[in-house]
Amino acid sequence: MKITYKPTEPIKIALLAVGGDGGGVLTGWITKLAEDNGYWAQYTYIAGVAQRTGATVYYIELFPLKKLQKDGKLTTPILSQMPAPQDVDILMATELMEAGRSIQRGFVSKKTTMIFSTNRNLAIREKENAGDGIADGEKIFEMTDKYAKKSLFGNLKLIATKNGSIISSSLFGALAASNTLPFKKEDYIKVIQSGGKGIKQSVNSFNEAYQYVTDFIAQPKPYNADLQPAQFEKIPYSSESEKLNEIIFDIKKTIPKEVQDIAWYGANHLIDFQSLKYAKDYLEKVKDFIKVDSPEKGYKLSQQVARYLATGMAYDDLIFVADEKTRKSRQKEVYQQVGAKDDEIVNTLDYLHPGFEEVTGFLPVKLGKRLAKSEKWRNRYNKYLDKDRRMHSTRFFNFIMLYTMGGLRGWRLKTLRHHEEMENINSWIERMKQVVTINYNLAVELANSYRLKKGYGDTYERGHSKFAMINKYAIENSNIPNIDENISHIISYALQNHNTAETKKLIEELG
Template sequence: MNIDTTNHPITLLLCALGGEGGGVLADWLVEVAQRAGHAVQSTSIPGVAQRTGATTYYLEFAPRPPDPAAPTGRRPVFSLYPVPGQVDLLVSSELLETARQVSLGVTSAERSQVISSRARALTTAERMPLGDGRLDSDRLVAVLRQHSREQHLLDMAALTREAGTIVSAVMLGAVAASGVLPFARALYEAAIGTGGRTAEASRRGFAAAYEQVQRQREQGEALRKVIAAAPGVPAPPLLPPELACRFPAAVHPMLALGHARLVEYQDADYASVYADRLERVLAAEREADPHAAQSWATTREMARWLALWMAFDDIVRVADLKLRAARLARIRAEARAGNGDVLKVFDHFKPGIPEIAGLLSAPLAGALQRWDERRQRRGLAPWSFKLTLGTHTLRGALALRTLGAMRSLRPRGQRFAQEQALIEHWLAGVVDLTRRHWASGHEVALCGRLIKGYGSTNERGKAALLHVLDQLARQVPFAGDDERADAIARARQAALADDAGRALDQALVSMGAAPRPLREQPIRFVRRRPGVQAAVQAAAQGHVPGSAAGS
């Protein structure tokens, strides 16, 4: 049999995560090629990735239909696997997966076009750090641009949600608009089909991606330059003029966000306290850096982390967020509920002593906490109760609305006073260190990243920040201020890398500081029920109750 080696095949590599319909996409492309009379070969390569599992689909297409004048028996030669640097089009539904394939060398800067979603499915390693453990998406995009001839980035997850389909239909539209394959748009739409709601949704997703990639191709390099030149965070228009006059322009974007957040969280007076606190940091930074060589970086960072700490989560804020219109709209969109559909939303709560005591005065809160501590010393679990509210019902909505309206009680509560005292302690440390040595004050300001989450996570973060401030910033002697700033930075990075705090304790000891003090933890013994104990003993002996003896 004669082998045709005159026509180089068009190569395409598809990357999809588990459950995204990658096999359906490959079948659609095979059908398109067959409708056009082109020879095609498809190979799936199953694999396991860090998230839900990834499968790649490799396809090769004959660039043109067979020549009727060619001798019979001649057919193209296709490969089962992609050859490094020889892929014409790489299409992926997840940005990190795209970068992973590029890192394997399948693309080349001279030949390959890459179409990728901007969406991310976070890996386990990214979810583990206490701080922001996400990989930098800008660096991933830079890798794509370095190792491909042309790139198209779109939010496939958003297009999929809007169309009510699966991402494979969106990827098909992107492939069709890429111009790599010599097939008309009508052939792709014919492969999807026309009957039923599923086909209609797939055609909507196909059209949305097709138009977006086509628009990107038409705009080309000019559009990418506009996007690259766009400012990262535009100044919000609602910054009060009297506040803008008190701070440099470089601080305005973050200041406006923080001020608006605290007005919404409590009231205008509370936001004024935020501005006054931030002005103290600005005054210290003006002393340390009068010529603004650092572009007021410490004040900008404090504008961010101070606002987040001052807007700490409590039961009032949780109740308020539960009834936000944006949340209910998101739930309806995720459930794909139509205008005539009835959607029921149940919110589950488990408030305990810390949540209740937070809104009480110090004497009442202290008595309640001591009562719960005595219970725990007797081996009982911390007191709490389960509560389920139907947010869609009048009763549930009124209960949440009533609780959310109790923000006037917040400043009188024990937790508010405790949080303000801790904030002032941190703020005083930032101001004092900034005056003495700008870099040291900046590093302590960045320690605001440690304050996140709620419950025990929030408590550990605050304890770590204050310990770093009191030990490294104030007590441990260093050879110079630069060494102190470096030690604070290393301690902060250690705290963010390990939620349990072991890395932080090791870092503190290595720098001559005391480790964090141990905290007592009650030990609770749980008595097994007689039936459960008998079942455990039977299983240990190789017997399962109600069945034949195990071998």
């Protein structure tokens, strides 16, 4: 059943779109749809800077031309340029948190039909969190139930991607299926077919989204988070690669079943990061630790060691960053984000800011240590070289430079950063071996504490500082009652609190 609007009121539509999602295209389609069907249409937009690729608020008002006719003359309506609080009929969002932000900004009320996608573009704060910093999507749905008249949602981004299009086309289909505008499905399709590129893909995306929302209205679906915790793939029986078959055989022969899937994932991660030999070194460390673990405990400690040892051995350094920026998978992701075709040229502007520690960490151990301790060289670096750099990584010289640096895996094992990380890992393993016979659960929490070490630069320094404080406190107090519960609490607190001083304060309070 179509919604009936007051004759004296325009239809008010707000769209919150993240950069690259085709918000301008969708706004143009809605405007043309209205004008082709006897409506006066006006739209405005205000670009914002979100913590992702920039978010824009588009606002559209539609008014029937027949209501503007008086004595044979057309009266020009006076329409608003921005959505007013509690006065939006249709609210669309290309991403889940933008839907939540629309409620926060007061756009949504009991007259509002919300149409939004459940996909996520993670904000900076979510990415930089030492643990799982992904915001709780359940809260968004609690708010939509409370504040909106009706909510229609699904992973519209996935529908568009499957059809080789961008989310504007699937969101347009969802709008058509919602029956919130007085237009027919055929009218929407005519607008898409009237011009532009990728018409077939856009129409296919539109139709799939239309059917999805039609089914949704007939049988509403519960919210299902699109960002689920990563699951380890089960170890295969065999591989096409003889070298990988060696790894598979070794894991199945020497590692308990409870740990095999994690060890397999970790080994693959380290092959990609460094080499097959490096992955074998990882497996030897895991097997060495299994000897002191308890089968009665289900090898819970070895599972956590295998998980975070792989993370620790695949640390972020300049070589890793350069490699990530020049991978084909990254190029594919960028093309998908901006909706570009394979034969189109996309220039990528990257932000680089290597700190003094990253530069000295790239040097040989002795030279790196000497320069890292030198205040003279640190001051020189901070004065002349410690600057923000923006680099077009798709330009020939810049790409070759990054590609060459990303290929220096053989050099990585000779660097100061590698030397320091291996020292950290070995001492971490020894601490767990030291306490495992005294307090098994404490050893598990020490394994979990490696979650705090992440990234590089300031992020790494904060995480490493918290990691070191927690491990020191655990060892010094390993004999006190409930120490494992205290460490678990401190780790959770440290993961959620950005400030290192806050973690130190909590440790001091616990004594």
